[in-house]
Amino acid sequence: MSSSPANGLSELHQPIRLRTSLFWSLYGVWYRHFRVYTKTFLANATPPLLEPLFFFTAVAIGLGNYVQPGGFEGLSYRTFVASGLVISSAMFTAIFETTFGTFVRLVFQKTYDAMLGTHLRVSEIFVGEMLFAATKGAVFSTVVLLVTMAFGARPNVWCVLVPVVGMLTSYLFASIGLIVTSYVKMINNFSFFTTGVITPLFFFSGTFFPIKGHYVWLDVVSNVLPLTHPIEISRALFEAHFTPATLAHVAALTAYIVVCHVLALRRMTQRVLS
Amino acid sequence: MEDSATHSAPLIIARGLTKQFGELKAVDGVDLDIAPNECVGFLGPNGAGKTTLMRLVFSAIAKTAGELTVFGLTPMEQRKQINAHIGVVFQDNNLDEELNAAECLLVHALYCGLDHRTARRRIAALLDWLSLTAKADSRIRALSGGMVRRLMIARALLNSPKLLILDEPTTGLDPQVRHAIWAALRDLKRQGMTILLTTHYMDEAQQLSDRVLIMDRGRIILSGPPNDLVEAHLERYVLQVSGVPTVPPLDGGIRHEHAGDADYFYAAAEQPLQALHERLAAKYAILRHANLEDVFLKFTGRGFNE
Ligand SMILES: Nc1ncnc2c1ncn2[C@@H]1O[C@H](COP(=O)(O)OP(=O)(O)O)[C@@H](O)[C@H]1O
Ligand SMILES: [Mg+2]
Numbered sequence: 001m002s003s004s005p006a007n008g009l010s011e012l013h014q015p016i017r018l019r020t021s022l023f024w025s026l027y028g029v030w031y032r033h034f035r036v037y038t039k040t041f042l043a044n045a046t047p048p049l050l051e052p053l054f055f056f057t058a059v060a061i062g063l064g065n066y067v068q069p070g071g072f073e074g075l076s077y078r079t080f081v082a083s084g085l086v087i088s089s090a091m092f093t094a095i096f097e098t099t100f101g102t103f104v105r106l107v108f109q110k111t112y113d114a115m116l117g118t119h120l121r122v123s124e125i126f127v128g129e130m131l132f133a134a135t136k137g138a139v140f141s142t143v144v145l146l147v148t149m150a151f152g153a154r155p156n157v158w159c160v161l162v163p164v165v166g167m168l169t170s171y172l173f174a175s176i177g178l179i180v181t182s183y184v185k186m187i188n189n190f191s192f193f194t195t196g197v198i199t200p201l202f203f204f205s206g207t208f209f210p211i212k213g214h215y216v217w218l219d220v221v222s223n224v225l226p227l228t229h230p231i232e233i234s235r236a237l238f239e240a241h242f243t244p245a246t247l248a249h250v251a252a253l254t255a256y257i258v259v260c261h262v263l264a265l266r267r268m269t270q271r272v273l274s
Numbered sequence: 275m276e277d278s279a280t281h282s283a284p285l286i287i288a289r290g291l292t293k294q295f296g297e298l299k300a301v302d303g304v305d306l307d308i309a310p311n312e313c314v315g316f317l318g319p320n321g322a323g324k325t326t327l328m329r330l331v332f333s334a335i336a337k338t339a340g341e342l343t344v345f346g347l348t349p350m351e352q353r354k355q356i357n358a359h360i361g362v363v364f365q366d367n368n369l370d371e372e373l374n375a376a377e378c379l380l381v382h383a384l385y386c387g388l389d390h391r392t393a394r395r396r397i398a399a400l401l402d403w404l405s406l407t408a409k410a411d412s413r414i415r416a417l418s419g420g421m422v423r424r425l426m427i428a429r430a431l432l433n434s435p436k437l438l439i440l441d442e443p444t445t446g447l448d449p450q451v452r453h454a455i456w457a458a459l460r461d462l463k464r465q466g467m468t469i470l471l472t473t474h475y476m477d478e479a480q481q482l483s484d485r486v487l488i489m490d491r492g493r494i495i496l497s498g499p500p501n502d503l504v505e506a507h508l509e510r511y512v513l514q515v516s517g518v519p520t521v522p523p524l525d526g527g528i529r530h531e532h533a534g535d536a537d538y539f540y541a542a543a544e545q546p547l548q549a550l551h552e553r554l555a556a557k558y559a560i561l562r563h564a565n566l567e568d569v570f571l572k573f574t575g576r577g578f579n580e
Contacts, residue, residue, distance in 0.1 A: 012399055013465055016434050018358050018387035028384035032370070035381060039372045110368035116334045117362035118385045118433070119354045273335055273350075 018119070025120050029128025030135070032111075037136075048096070052089040052144050056081060056151065059208055072210050074239055082145070082153035083238040084207030086162050087169050087230045089144045090137035094170035095198055097133045098177030099190050106181070112272055122269045130174040130264070137170020138163040156240035165237070169230040172257045175264035176226070182267035201227045206235075229253040283346070285310050285437060285468050286331060290340035293326050293492075300326040302492030303340065310436075313459075313469040315483030315500075317476070317566075319574055323492040324472035325365055328439050331470070332360050345436070358387070361430030365441040365472075367422050369414045375425055376401070376410040379432060386433035393432070400428040404458060420451030427458065438462065440471045444478060456481050476567040486566070490574045500566050507572065508564040509540035513547040517557035524550070531572075540564065 037044055060081035071077040105111035115125050142163045149155065155162075180193050204211065204218075205227035211218055222228045229249040236246040288306035292299060301323045308314055316324045329335045331344055333353035342349055344356045369378045376397055383393035401407045404424045409417060417425070423443065430438060443459070444452040452475075459482055463469060473479055479486045480500045488496040488503075496503060509529065516536045524530060524539070525546050531538040541547050547561055 012396065012403065012431060013434060016388065016392055016396070018433060019389065020354060020358060020387050024387055025385075028381070028387070031384055032381040035377060036370055036372045109371070110364070110366055111370070113334070113364055113366075114368045114382065114429075115385055117332055117357065117360070117364065117430075118382070119358040119387065120385055121354065273333075 020119055022124065025124040026128045026131060029115065029120070029125055030132045033129060033132035034135070037132075048089065048093050049140065049143055051092070052085045053147055056085055056144075056148055060148075060153075061151065073235065074241070075235070076152075076154060078148070078151070079153045079155060079238060080235075081208060082148035083155065083235045084205075084231050085148065086141040086144045086166060087234045088202055088205075088207050088227065089140045090166035090169040090230075091173045091201075091227055092198075093136045093140050094130075094133040094173040095177045095194075097136065098129065098174045099181055099184075099193065100187065102129070102178060102181045103184060103187055103190070106272070107187075116272065122272055123265045125272075126178060126265055126268050127261075130171050130178070130261070133174035133177075134167045134171040138167040141166025141169075155238040158237040158240045161237050162234055165230050165233050168253060168257060169227075172226060172230075172253065172260055175257070175260035178264035179260065179267050182264075182271040201225055206231050223252075226253075226256045229256070282310065284308055285312075285345060286470075287343045288341065291327075291330065291337055291342050292339040293323075293330055293335060294338040299492045301330065301337075304492075304494055306487075306494070308468065308470065310468055311466050313463050313467075313471065313482055313484050315479035315486040316470065316472040316489055317474065317479050317486055317570055318472075318489035319474065321491075322489040322574075324489055325441055326492075327489070328362075328441055328470060328472060331437075332357055332362055332439060358433065359436040361433060361435035361438045363423075363426045363430045363438070363440045363443055365445075367426055369422065369425060369429070371414045374411050374413050375406060375417065375421075378414060378425065379429055382429045383432045388432065396432055396434075397428075400431055403461075404428050420447050420454070423447060423451070423455065424458070427455070431462075435467075437468045437470070440469065442472055442474070444473070444475065452478070476565060476570060480566050488570055488573055495573050496569070503569050504564055504566055507569050509542045510564060511541055511544050511547050511561065512564045512568055513539040513541075513551055513559065513561045515539075515551075515554055515556035515559040518554050522553060533571075538568070540568075 060078045064077040064081070067077045072080050075083065112125060116122070145155070145159060145162050180190070184190060204222055205225050206222060211222040211228070213219070229252045232249040233246060233253065236242050284307040286306060286308035288304050291301055291304040291306070293301040304327060316327065318324050326335070330337055330342060330349060333349040333356060336350050345359065347356050349356060370381065373381065379397045379400070380393055383397065388396065398407075401410055404427065406421060406424055406428065409421060414422060414425075427443070440459070444455050447455070456478070459469065463482070469482070471479070471482060483500060485498060486500050486503065487494045496507070498506065514536065518537055521530060521537060527541055528546055528550065529540040531540070539547055539550055544561070551559055551561055
């Protein structure tokens, strides 16, 4: 094995310039997740992409036949549901990435140990990870948008901005996932979170029916739920109908992202460096 | 740390270094000076605190008390500057199993801050040096334990570190592979690499280390060049026997230790042990030079102490 010790090895000892900038660190982490994910892309991406399409077929197309003609809020029912599903698919992919995915990397694969053996900061490691989740969110919301359009959703041209909203949604839910993961000791604890939090979020954030105007308490609850805001923004883009409320949703989404980002990094730093 | 004035200053200095997990002192008041180009072996039973000590050095955990500097810098606070010049081979293999060998190294090279071109060049050179070129495109799952371990070593060298940390580099590997890895590590040593090595193999410590530190329950209980340790702490010869029901009265100059069903007799000269050997009707007996393992067992105890 050490047949050519002197030459080959001294070449390896040449001093090299290390790029320790924030950008390159984030890129390194992002690239790792990208390579691992795309290595088995079909197996990874098919189920989470099929799921929103099942919902679309069953609810928007199937159940849609029984929904009031003319749909909601000036959108046909198919278009209405599509405007929610593009966002909820981004939420699901991000949540999965930073709950089960992060936990497996943390506890079983010890991926972060390898990263911590380098100059990478904990914050760089997890921002890189959330940026990868955000990338997935942008791709997922784009794919769901295109497919639902093929099946009869008719969004306004403003929907070209939907991937941006999907990306922000994923970043937000990736940070929420990290916060949850930082407390979890056993992998099956996540089921409390997915069924107890994510499922109700999915149903009560206005994906399938307008939340507003039924009950006051429901209005209040839904406005507190983080998924409501990106869905309302997406819907505004779909119908090209922008109001002061749209701006408020943008502000709320931004605030959620900032707070959860800070909390996620603080919690994961504690968890990883101990 | 580049200039010649500080060249011989210790690379790592620890004073009263302590790491506590709850009530447990995993590292307990460790004093340490590691000189540049030194290869230091940390020996100790499982749970002695070897891994924890290494993790303090590369800022994977914060110390509880005491002082620690690495390259004259402060871990945790300056982990970026420190870790840029450290390579770590972890006790548990943690390569990305989904990727192939070259991809694993590429990903790690990017963490370290290499650009794609430099990364490719160094990966090729490292794979070549460790005879892994033919496996560049193999999935990690398809590699043998020895190959994965060599790949872990290659990965730790991507950033051209000044300090290499090896946490049990050859545990669980067959003898051929262990010797091949030792040869590679000796290459590195000749090139002037500073190496911290943890192991519970005495032969490994003896083969590679300029100095061994024996750890037990978080403390360094003994330190010195391996051969000096044996000379300083043990008689030259040992008769190791098992299955002896009663031990006869011993001549002066023979020291006796008993553990499990085995008895150890130590003496400065071979002759009295030879005589004892003939008197004992042992199922199994061997008369040999005392070695590092005997020192280790003398100080960490011959029973199970985990
Ligand atoms: N993160 C941790 N939390 C709690 N206890 C720990 C942690 N890491 C190590 N320990 C404990 O500290 C002691 C030393 O462990 P370690 O440094 O891994 O020993 P070694 O590497 O010598 O086998 C052990 O008792 C171990 O259980
Ligand atoms: Mg260990």
